[in-house]
Amino acid sequence: MAYVITEACIDVMDKSCVDVCPVDCIHFEEGADRMLYINPEECIDCGACEPACPVNAIYAEDAVPDSQEAFKEINALWYEDPDQARARVEQWKPIGVSPA
Ligand code: SF4
Numbered sequence: 001m002a003y004v005i006t007e008a009c010i011d012v013m014d015k016s017c018v019d020v021c022p023v024d025c026i027h028f029e030e031g032a033d034r035m036l037y038i039n040p041e042e043c044i045d046c047g048a049c050e051p052a053c054p055v056n057a058i059y060a061e062d063a064v065p066d067s068q069e070a071f072k073e074i075n076a077l078w079y080e081d082p083d084q085a086r087a088r089v090e091q092w093k094p095i096g097v098s099p100a
């Protein structure tokens with residue numbers, strides 16, 4: 001299992017989660033990404049990041065809301081193909097469009 005970052009992080013990127021992660025498995029590229037991603041291979045399921053997030057963007061994998069299921073794949077994808085992951089985020093929430 002792993003923890004997963006979801007839609008609420010997009011364009012927020014507060015980074016509190018990065019500060020509390022004991023294994024440094026939350027990453028993004030400054031200037032290129034609109035959200036952060038948890039590496040599912042490295043996450044040790046400690047849960048420290050979840051309460052640290054001010055917008056409640058982080059869930060345990062088995063608690064991800066149905067509407068946010070796609071982000072399980074998007075988090076993992078970023079570690080294999082960041083451009084594709086960014087394209088999925090852009091599809092999900094095109095830049096400049098306000099949340100509904
Ligand atoms: S604390 Fe929440 S909003 Fe901030 S980077 Fe982490 S997941 Fe994104």
Ligand code: SF4
Nearest residue numbers: 021043044046047049
């Ligand atoms: S659950 Fe723990 S190990 Fe996994 S991303 Fe969050 S802080 Fe890091």
